Amino acid sequence: MPLTAAHWIYLAGVIVILGTMMARKNIVVPAVAATFLTALVFSGSLITGITAVFDASLVAATNLFNIFLIIALVTAMLHSLQVLGADRKMVAPFRRVMRNGHLAFWALLVVTYFISLFFWPTPAVPLIGAVLVPVAIRAGLRPMAVGMVMACAGQGMALSSDYVIRVAPGLSAQAGGMDPNAVADKAMVLSLVVGGVALLVGYALEFRKMRKPSARLLTEWEASGRQFATPEPRQAAETAEAAPRQRELVPTGAGARVASDGDGTEPPPAAPLLGGSPDTVDGGDPASADPAREYPRASTFFAVFVPLAYLSLIGYMIVAKISPSVPDLESGQAAGLVGGVAALIVFMAALVGDGRGFLETSATHVVNGLVFAFKAMGIVLPIAGFFFIGNAEFASQILGTEIRGQGILFDLVAAVQDHIPENGFIAAFAILLVGVVAGLDGSGFSGLPLTGALAGSLGAGAGIDDTTLAALGQMGNIWSGGGTLVAWSSLIAVAGFARVPVLDLARRCFLPVMAGLLAATVFSVVFLG
Incomplete structure (x- = not known):
């Protein structure tokens, strides 16, 4: 199909x-303007151009609402667990493992990864920062190493696969017309490759810098942390990577902080910063601030039950993949199971925590979760709406007319197909580069519709599976903007709890993360293509 003016506008x-992403500016206005102009030029109608601005976001919201809902339910579950103090009990046993810097490194990695995998890094950062980071410092792990481990394991490895909640694979697959489960499976493998290489490189760089365990290290760390802009617990939870959102950078001396959105919406509650003994809650009397002491049996039950429930779900998905006798989950069922389990846990925890008032408490948790989900993910809708215009199926819904062929984006790729070497390595590295650049806005998720759409268009011509390319683009997006490589992302929250300058932490993560991304790109072409 010959290229038209609409193709060039797109x-x-x-x-x-x-x-705009590279300039670290908000991309909603450019996305909406591009949607309007593309629809106007394509249809030749001003009315269609104006309505497309609304319809593009509506189509995106219709197709992505399952993602919003699962974020809301998981957030509501975290609210209900924090009321009982079960969230802190889930990580408490790991404090006994951190006997030296080496054990602290790997224990911190494991706990951060699994909590972030099941609940996203938003609650993981303040929770681990309050409970485990002081223990790791006392065991001999340097604060910079603490920040690197938390960023790579949580914001990097766990979030880039998003295998349990599956927001990221859904965004990547939707724009390219692919199976979200296939993208999720490839993303899980690639996230382990990137994370494994990055953390091994980081450990090798840190090996000779481990210190002998001492209470003096904790005292020095607490004193030195005052010179950095350490975020308050509420602020840290807002900056942590629950989901994509644009951020306004405000310099504060040695570090930086993210300005409050100013709308008064409460994010999920965060554990307080630790100012005293590693075994206290807030530097004072542990009993005065720990809800687990008010609900000892309930907090213990849920601290065991919740991880077991989700581990069972993961186990079922793994068995279903490898055993023909166990039915595999259909597209969307995995997210439905996660959300359904989260909703049931909300009701159970509210019943235990509030008794007769659990009906109102449960509803409040769900409403707060929905508010948080739209606050966190709402910015994706106009962005995804623009990239959906590049897909014929979605463009037909947005423009109100049948679109022939496979869409504007596919036509653009086809037009230059003859000039692009049909080489899997070139396509893979190109998608990775686009993903890394798209992540420079500090969001991590806003570029996923772009890399997903490009993967769907480039895969066949390059001789590499499109789901592999989509997963690779997802790695570039999230490892870059999710909170490991750019200082204006949720890395700020990690640096705040580790009490190190955020720019230094970004530089510390650069070499390990880039080594991991390059290794994963080669791996994807050789073994997954």
């Missing part, structure tokens, strides 16, 4: 959005 919109 291409210009993609370039402007990428340039």
